[in-house]
Amino acid sequence: MAKQFAELLPQHIDFIQQQHLYFVGTAGSEGMVNVSPKGMDSFRVIDNNKVVWLNLTGSGNETAAHVLENGRMTIMFCSFDKKPLVLRLYGQATTIHPRDEQWDELSALFPEYLGARQIFELDVSMVQTSCGYAVPYYEMAGERDMLVKSAEKKGAQKIKDYWKERNQLSIDGKATGIIE
Numbered sequence: 600m601a602k603q604f605a606e607l608l609p610q611h612i613d614f615i616q617q618q619h620l621y622f623v624g625t626a627g628s629e630g631m632v633n634v635s636p637k638g639m640d641s642f643r644v645i646d647n648n649k650v651v652w653l654n655l656t657g658s659g660n661e662t663a664a665h666v667l668e669n670g671r672m673t674i675m676f677c678s679f680d681k682k683p684l685v686l687r688l689y690g691q692a693t694t695i696h697p698r699d700e701q702w703d704e705l706s707a708l709f710p711e712y713l714g715a716r717q718i719f720e721l722d723v724s725m726v727q728t729s730c731g732y733a734v735p736y737y738e739m740a741g742e743r744d745m746l747v748k749s750a751e752k753k754g755a756q757k758i759k760d761y762w763k764e765r766n767q768l769s770i771d772g773k774a775t776g777i778i779e
């Protein structure tokens with residue numbers, strides 16, 4: 600049975616810190632709904648009602664377009680081992696770019712990844728847990744290094760060129776704010 604909370608409790612934070620994978624869901628007022636899997640060392644709990652996650656350069660930039668339009672975001676964690684649990688964080692997100700004043704402070708919370716393009720800050724308005732009884736067991740085999748190697752091969756300037764060519768618009772043609 601689902602339970603709702605106004606903030607993250609210590610047991611929720613402990614659960615989040617044990618997870619290797621999370622999913623981010625966003626949607627504009629029209630168009631496609633986006634759900635993205637996220638991994639690596641890219642998520643931090645700031646306090647009981649605020650989390651941040653580091654977004655690395657990828658093929659699309661849907662989350663940024665949706666957050667720019669309306670800010671709605673859901674982040675989902677689920678247990679693939681041990682005790683089943685699904686934990687969702689609902690709230691309003693803002694985007695912090697490398698050009699923004701907050702970037703240095705927030706990016707210092709994460710390893711230095713070439714290709715880091717945004718940090719999303721989520722003001723959590725509701726936390727919901729549910730059973731997760733139908734989620735299968737999976738084992739963590741390790742992190743993929745392909746994104747890091749690809750960024751290192753391209754270098755900083757080619758990554759910025761890629762942002763201009765491929766990350767300025769969502770698949771629905773909405774601006775992402777990646778370039779000033």
